[in-house]
Amino acid sequence: MRALLLFLTLAFPVWAGEVPPGPFTEPECLGCHEGYLAKAHGGCIGCHGDRHGQLPQVRKSQACIACHDGPAARSHQTSKHGVIETLEGRRWDWSKPLAEANQRAPACAYCHRPHGRADKEAVCLDCHSPRFVATVAESAKRSLEIGHLKLEEGRAVGGDPAALEKSFSALSFGLAHHSPDFQWWYGHAALDGDLIRLKAAVTRQRRFRP
């Protein structure tokens, strides 16, 4: 009985329809929103701000790009998902949860759930057919395997192992975010160039007579 009274007292502002205005500190957020784990971001305020009413803004890709502004952002922005969000996002209802195609294209958080893992292939099914999703995923896996072979070839040549990292990372982002440019020009074609430069350096070294 006492537990019930305690609960009712604490919950009163909420079920009475009043949301406290804030601003809040991190512990105060978690005091009510107990179940949320800030995955890898270490906190609520960095994304959500320190008071209520920010949630719609946080769902947009812009909220993530503020920090993740490199190939992660660019590969999404140049994909059709990103383009559609750029062109139409202003008119979408961001007060709706990121699920069930409430928005026409996935923003970052639609697939990357900061508060817990999402099955990244399952979210695709909100808009795409299961066979398409499976085929794209399989094809991406094969493309990435080929990228790994190029990395292996780079290691076998010797020289700077980091030389292929940037291009491999671009390939991964390109596959994950469906950007053909990042898959090809910044990815596979760039890896080919990196391998040539590695091999050329070794060839020069071996031929060099001091």
Add this chain to the structure above:
Amino acid sequence: MSRALILLLLVASSALAGMPDDPKGVGLYGKLWKPDPIHEYWDPGAYHRPERERVEGTFTGAECVDCHAGATPGIVNDWKASRHATPSAGKAAVACDGCHGTDHQALRFPTPADCGSCHADQHGQMRAERRHGFPSHALAMERAVDARHFVDKPKAEVAACLQCHSVATKCDSCHTRHRFDAAEARRPEACLTCHSGPPHPDDEAFFASAHGKRYLADGQDWDWSKPLRKGNYPVPTCAYCHMAEGKHQVADKAIWKFGLREVNPLSAENQVKRKRWVELCADCHDKDQSAAWLKEMDGERKKSWAMLYRAEDILRKLRSDDLLSPSPKDRPAYPVDWWEKHWPRARIGAVEGQASAFYNVSGIERSHFEMWYFDNLRAYKGAAHGASSLVEEGHKGMGVALEAIAAEAAELRRLGREGRSFDPAPLWKHGPYTDLNRERN
């Protein structure tokens, strides 16, 4: 026993994908490759066959929507917001069955011909674009699958190419499915999924131009439902110039085309095209000013090609003195060329086929490739769009590349005279990726 059978049938039926049982490559070298399963989605006309689905029966559009509102809500939302669902006065609505058919065991995957059954003008324009040759959108897929490096490389690697080149084989590249909104296609972002990146920084060139800067300032507030015509937009965006008045052709006015070869911009054919450009610019600008801008671009191209020819010259001299390292016989053969067995040679410049010689080539050849494909094309797109920053960056890049090529050539000459002997073949002909590429393709 029966449960195992049902399970087997389910597994087997889901494996019966839309591709034909023994899919073959298409195009010039079709006999030499087999498509990756993803290829069905990028060229449905060539590869889609009706597949065995788990749902049986025939359905009307309304019945499709009933199910798919739960199964694939994104598609249904898009369609409901489209003009197919609520057309303008006097037109009939087009529901799922209109494009995909009614038989769930024989679903159609719409091709441009399907769209053309109603959108005859646009489809006809696209088909007619073929006669303009490269770089028409209509020929893009054939262009991709006929590229030697496409044929040579593992198909999962070059699946990336199919995505952009599917502009030829699907109608949803610019006005995406299932909204198919012309307003979306009119905006520059619709183009940049493909028209961005090192060999075609078209998006950067546009956004850095005066036109682009004005678009970035308030373009999101313009009425994009308006046709691409004089007076409707304060500045042009991609489609305004390249698909003027909504004509579904991009190659009809192309003079410099991709930018990979020098052309005579004053040939009879190009004079006609120049006039058409000047007339288009005259929607807003003075004709003499527009003609002067075109001439400026001629000058920029001349300057770029002078540098490129000097680089080609250096490489050709190395080639004839047999100083390239590795030499062509010490590295995998140029793809898909039976000459290579008898006469392996380095390929330098567009005419010799260098487009496919960006891998399995020596360092200096790759340096030249990047000067030609990245720095040169950056300057080109900058000049074409009035973005001087890209012109400067491109020319500076070409200058740096030319110096590096000259230095590399000098070193190759020195190594040729004084260097130790070293057999490069094991390094260049083998490796985890190289072996896969040579064995499988």
